[in-house]
Structure formats: structure tokens, C-alpha cells
Amino acid sequence: MTQIATILIPAWNEAAVIARTLSALRDPRLRLVVIANACTDDTAKIARHTAPEAFVLETGRPGKINALNIGKVCAVPNRPIVFLDADIETTPAQIMLLIDALEHAQAACGQMKIDTTGSSALVRAYMRAWVHNPYFARGKFGGLFAISSQAAKGLFPLPQVTADDEYIRRTLEPLGIAYVPDCSFTARAPRNLLTLIRVRRRALRGARAVAFIGAKRNGGPAAMLRHALPRPRLWADTAVFAAIMVLVRLQLACESEAAATVWERDTTNRLIGQKS
Numbered sequence: 001m002t003q004i005a006t007i008l009i010p011a012w013n014e015a016a017v018i019a020r021t022l023s024a025l026r027d028p029r030l031r032l033v034v035i036a037n038a039c040t041d042d043t044a045k046i047a048r049h050t051a052p053e054a055f056v057l058e059t060g061r062p063g064k065i066n067a068l069n070i071g072k073v074c075a076v077p078n079r080p081i082v083f084l085d086a087d088i089e090t091t092p093a094q095i096m097l098l099i100d101a102l103e104h105a106q107a108a109c110g111q112m113k114i115d116t117t118g119s120s121a122l123v124r125a126y127m128r129a130w131v132h133n134p135y136f137a138r139g140k141f142g143g144l145f146a147i148s149s150q151a152a153k154g155l156f157p158l159p160q161v162t163a164d165d166e167y168i169r170r171t172l173e174p175l176g177i178a179y180v181p182d183c184s185f186t187a188r189a190p191r192n193l194l195t196l197i198r199v200r201r202r203a204l205r206g207a208r209a210v211a212f213i214g215a216k217r218n219g220g221p222a223a224m225l226r227h228a229l230p231r232p233r234l235w236a237d238t239a240v241f242a243a244i245m246v247l248v249r250l251q252l253a254c255e256s257e258a259a260a261t262v263w264e265r266d267t268t269n270r271l272i273g274q275k276s
């Protein structure tokens with residue numbers, strides 16, 4: 001069967017989740033490319049066992065951008081590329097919806113669902129406020145999204161930025177990004193406040209780096225606050241959101257140059273033996 005698209009899955013020490021991700025994606029129409037970058041666990045071994053038909057590449061050089069650029073070499077020529085984080089849960093049917101949308105768009109994204117099972121009360125409040133951000137009115141461009149073969153030619157090789165999804169979103173014209181509401185995927189929220197703060201630090205740090213190289217910014221926290229003000233039911237959650245983001249910004253303002261290079265992510269949902 002002809003493969004109609006490539007799914008690039010950069011994976012850094014994802015032994016706890018890579019089997020779950022790959023087992024749900026196996027479809028002869030889709031080429032799976034897993035790039036184990038600087039892994040010190042069994043990510044590559046588990047990926048090969050779970051999906052023998054997948055391209056599993058290994059590199060000792062860390063960095064998600066490096067992994068994506070390496071994986072692009074194994075992509076199906078002149079076909080769409082799907083970007084998928086190794087811990088995201090989705091299915092081939094959902095991905096096909098994104099690919100179909102590329103007929104009239106440069107890129108396509110879907111609707112992100114947040115699983116807050118096991119998360120603390122403050123994390124749940126933050127997430128309830130976050131999903132009301134007007135930015136999500138046209139989907140979540142991150143975690144899972146697709147770009148056309150034409151867009152890929154203009155984007156690759158990707159520059160060395162932390163936020164690959166933010167860079168691509170800001171580079172492509174907003175009207176060239178299709179929102180596919182019927183396509184949904186699940187992201188798991190951090191379990192505790194400390195991990196949430198670490199993840200948000202990385203996200204904001206990445207967005208600032210993308211802005212520094214000249215990519216346009218779309219939206220911002222002001223739009224979110226305007227949305228919440230006339231809705232009293234959102235005030236408490238929005239206050240939690242605002243307080244956490246103020247703390248994150250203060251920490252970024254005080255961090256050292258060495259700290260700014262650390263890749264911070266959610267490890268609370270990547271525990272071996274943890275129930276899905």
C-alpha cells in the first residue's frame with residue numbers, strides 16, 4: 001500500500017510511553033519515523049519491538065529540532081509530514097483528518113483534550129483557565145499537527161529553536177492553517193504544581209526565542225484576560241493561571257544562562273509501570 005504521509009516522532013527517554021503511542025498508530029498508509037535523540041533508556045529498543053515496520057533512528061546529539069531534521073530524511077517524498085510528541089495519544093483516523101485538510105491549507109491542527117486525572121487542585125485550575133484561552137479557538141498547534149509537502153520544503157531544515165511548533169505556527173500565515181475540530185488528541189496535564197511551572201518555563205522560554213528571530217506573534221495573555229473578565233465563573237481559575245504565569249516570568253527573569261539551556265518537561269506522566 002502506498003504511504004501517503006510521514007509521522008515524525010522525536011523521542012528523548014520515552015521508554016515509559018513510546019509503546020503506547022506507537023501501538024495506536026500502526027497503519028500501512030502512514031510511515032512512522034521515531035528519532036531517539038541522546039536517549040539513555042530503552043526508547044529505541046521498545047520502538048523497534050512495538051512497530052517493526054517503523055524507521056527508528058538514533059543520534060547521540062540532543063535536541064528536538066535536531067531529531068526532526070534527521071527524521072525528515074526518511075520522510076515519504078513529496079507527501080505531508082505529521083509532527084507528533086511521543087507522549088500524545090491519538091489514532092490514524094484522527095491523523096487522516098489533518099492530512100485531508102491539507103488539500104486547501106499549508107498546515108492543519110486539531111482540538112487538544114487535557115487529561116487532568118491525578119493532577120493537583122492548582123494544576124486542574126490552571127488547565128481549566130488555559131483551555132479558555134481564545135488562542136484555542138482555532139485549535140492547538142502543538143503536540144500534534146500536520147504540514148503540507150510544499151510547506152515542508154520551505155521550513156526544513158528547521159532552525160535551532162526550542163519551540164518547533166511555535167516557530168512553524170508563527171512562520172506560516174494564519175489563514176494557511178486549517179483547524180479541524182473533529183480531530184482530537186489527548187495530552188496529560190502535569191501531576192503537580194512544580195512540574196507545571198517547569199513546563200511553562202520551557203514553553204515561554206521557547207516562545208521568546210522564536211520571537212527573537214523575527215517570527216510574528218499571534219495573540220497573548222491580554223486576549224485571555226479580556227475573555228475571562230465578563231465571565232465570573234472563570235475568575236478563580238484565571239487568578240490561579242495569572243499567579244502561576246507571573247511566577248514563571250519572574251523565574252525566567254532571574255535564571256542563569258546555563259539554566260536557560262535545560263530542557264524542562266513533565267516527568268510525572270513518564271513513570272515506568274504507571275497506569276495509562
